Each structure stands twice: as structure tokens, then as C-alpha cells.
Amino acid sequence: MRKIYWRRNSLTPIIFLVLLICFITFITTFHINQESIISFIYHTPNNCDELARNSLLHQSTIPPYHLLIPYQEFAMRTSISCHSYKLDEPKKNPSKLHPRHSQYLRGKFPYIVPYSNITFNDIENFYTKILVTKKNQTKILRTSFASNISFENVPYIYINDMWHPVGVISAQRTAILIPLQGRDFNAKTFIFNIHAFARRQLLTYTILLIEQVHPLGHRFNKGRLFNAGVRYIQNQESLNITCLILHDVDLIPENDGNFYTCEPIHPKHTTIRVQQVGSKRGYTRYYEFLIGGVLLLTMDLYKKVNGFSNLYWGWGGEDDDLSLRFIQRRICVVRPSDGLAIYAALPHPRGQRNNARFNLLTWSTVRLDTDGFAQIDPMIRFVEIQKRSTVTHIKLDVNANEDLYKAPSMEEYQSLTDQTDEHITTTRKTIVNNDLSLIESTLNEKINEVDNLLPKVKHDHKSNKDEIASVTNFLEKAIAEHR
Ligand SMILES: *[C@@H]1O[C@H](CO)[C@@H](O)[C@H](O)[C@H]1NC(C)=O
Ligand SMILES: *[C@@H]1O[C@H](CO)[C@@H](O)[C@H](O)[C@H]1NC(C)=O
Ligand SMILES: *[C@@H]1O[C@H](CO)[C@@H](O)[C@H](O)[C@H]1NC(C)=O
């Protein structure tokens, strides 16, 4: 009895002490880490310019444990391309056609720039009537909206909102999404050409023009338009779209070997070289990090990165933000060869630039899950949906005059910081108290267990003793009898 009490009294303080030391070490290390990360984030800028650029950091509530990317430096140094990857080149499959086995591929695509008086009805009429009546495939057509149209009539049929090649099942079901604001003529030119292009590749496809209207703000939010377009597609379950093509309205592909198909596990970026229509200056190259222009990806990949950020107003930034999302999710991008990934760019006035983009990009990856496709619904209102077989024209209000996201003010930031500090302190206190009382109660439980066991052991011990005694007794008797 005494022995046990002596043990309990001497062991408990030692255990307490050891645990306490461990705990204090843990808390201190954690605290130091956190502080050094905070100081890393807030004190790294090494010149005033950079400090100004990162000023948004000071007004925001970015959790300190997130990776923040100094964007400009990052974009210059980082490669987003997959290094050892070959584009999907599937074998001929009679049940599902890949564009590379299409008999209508001709290489260079003879795009048409129509007269400025072309209408959406002209385009509809052309693909449902005029082209259909064109019997001799090499004959050049003249219409009231264009001259010298040399598009071939590939047999196509429009069923359930999708264009299907007759007698062929395409490997993918494709939606081409085109965000739009202003640039009406470019939209018509693009749609007029892209049907002929898609048909040469025997795609099963539909085309969505997603136009930002009402109020016609000066500021374009391409990210919201894409997110809304994808939401629309997702809601039309019968479309069963597997491949999304995010397409700028001013770019027309010039080679039909540039397959408009999605790769199974990588996004595909096909705008490598671009030439202004009618310009003699030749092609310019996109920078490696840029994935804007034309991007093809599966619905699954789109969801995996939570689509586009909804915060980029004006021209620029949202596509680089998407690059960062891919990097954050460890996704690399594939590209076709330089010779195929060529585009003609239609002229247009420059949009209003987004000057906040570098600030937004700096903490892009932090927002990934809370700013994107999953959050789009309250930010948009479908104003009008006009369906033609050649284009579904969605007019969309993206709340251009009301920013749903507001960076907190300095006061709010201060109070949030205080709250956070307080939260950390109280959490730490609760942890300490909880831990000690937990240890104490566990120890007490063990002591009670031992105490409860003791009488049993004593009892067992006593019965053992009795048994031994009786055996001894028996043996002694036996020995005595034997003698
Ligand atoms: C189409 O017309 C051209 C010249 O007018 C002729 O050489 C060619 O054989 C015709 N093709 C077909 C398929 O009728
Ligand atoms: C459109 O413009 C072209 C050339 O400017 C002209 O020849 C054609 O008649 C016009 N079409 C209509 C429907 O006005
Ligand atoms: C149309 O084609 C004809 C014959 O190929 C050519 O002479 C003419 O210049 C072309 N016109 C335009 C506007 O391309």
C-alpha cells in the first residue's frame, strides 16, 4: 500500500514536468514560425515600388500560413509547360472519332473576314442553307455579307442544341465559350469562321457567346463571364459537355491541325503565335507563362481549380491568375507545335486595363477555394438567352457596378488582427488548461485502476498461497505415507 502511494507521489510531478516542457517547446516553436512567416510576408519588399505594389497585403486578411507569390518575378521565371509530355494521338477508333482522323483536314484554314454589315441571321442562314446547297466543293461563293467563301460543306446535323457530324461519333462533346463586351463585329466574324473550322475536324460542338450587358459598365469581367458560361453548360445536363474551349473573340485559328480537343489530364493552350489580320509584321509569340487566348480543358479540370477568379475587372490578369491556380494544384499545361498553333487576330480597340491586377495576383493562390466558379451564382443574372443553332447568345449582368468583394479598411484590418491575436491567446490558454487537466484526469484514472486491481491481486495472491499450501500439504502427506 505504502509503496504504491510513494510511486504515485513521485511519478506524477515528473510526468507533468516533462509534458509541460514539451508543450512549451512546441508552443514557442510554433509561435516563432508564425512570426517569421508574417515578417517574411510583410518585410520582404526591398524597394518602395514593390512596397507600394504589395500595399494591398496590409489591408487584407490573408492568413499568414498561405504561400504568397511575388507575381512578376514568378511569371518571368516559372515554366508552366509540361516537360515530358506528348499530345494525345489516339489510334483510329471506329466508335469515337478523334479529329486527326478526319477526312476533311486540309492544313491551312482559309478564314474569311466578312463585310461589316453581316448579321447573326446571315451566319445562321449560311450554315443551315447556303453552304448546304453548295455542291461542288471547290467552288468559291459570293454572298451579300462576304466574298470568296471557300468553306467546304461537311455534312452536319443539329440535334438537341449540338452540331453533330453525320454518321460519325466524336470522341468528345465540346463547348466553345466566347466572352464578349462590345466587339460585336469580331464576334460575328469569329462565329462565321469557327463553324467551318470545327466541321473540318468533325467535332460535336456547341457555341456560346457570353456577353456582359446591363449595366454596360466600362469594365469587363472575363472571369465571371467564363464561370457563368460554364455554369450554364453544367445546368444543361443533356449537353453532357466534356471539353471546354475558352476562346478569345478576336482570334481565328489558321491551321486545322490545331485540334480543338481536350487532353485527358492537362489543360491545352493553343495560342503560341499570333498575327494581326492584314498586318505585314509577321507573328508575335505569347510569353511562356501566358495561357490566355485559347485554352482547352475538361470540365473536371475547370472545377479542380475552381474556375476563374471573379475579382478581375478590366483588361488583364484573370488568365495569369488561372496559371497560378494550375501551379497551386500541380497542373502543367501542354501546347501543340509552333507550326500548328497559329492565329489571326482581328483588330479591336484596347480595353480598359486592370491596374489592380498585380495586387490581386500576389495573393491569388490564397483565394483559390473561396473566389471562383463555386462562388459565381450570387454575382450573375442571366438577362437574356437567345438560341440559334449557330450560337447561343447569353446576355449577362455580372454586377459591374457593385463589387461584391471589398478589401477591409485599415480599421477593420486592425480589429481583425486584434481578434485573431486574442483568439490565438485564448486558444493557447485553453489548450494549456485542457492539457493539464486531461493529463491529471488520465493519471487519476490509472491510479484508480491500480487501486481497484490491488484487492483482486491480493485476493489472488492469497488464494495462490492457499493452493500452494494445500499442494505442499498433500505432497508432505504423500511422502509420509510413502515412507
Ligand atoms: C468542281 O468544279 C471544278 C472546276 O469548276 C472541277 O474541276 C471539279 O472537278 C469539280 N468537282 C466536283 C467534285 O464536281
Ligand atoms: C453589305 O455590304 C456589302 C459591301 O459593302 C454590299 O455589297 C452588300 O450589298 C451589303 N449587304 C446588305 C444586306 O446591305
Ligand atoms: C476573290 O477571288 C478572286 C479569284 O480567286 C480574286 O481575283 C479576288 O481578288 C478575290 N477577292 C478578294 C476580296 O479576296
Ligand SMILES: *[C@@H]1O[C@H](CO)[C@@H](O)[C@H](O)[C@H]1NC(C)=O
Ligand atoms: C455523358 O457522356 C459520358 C461519356 O461520353 C457518358 O458515359 C454518359 O452516359 C453521358 N451522360 C448522359 C447523361 O448522357
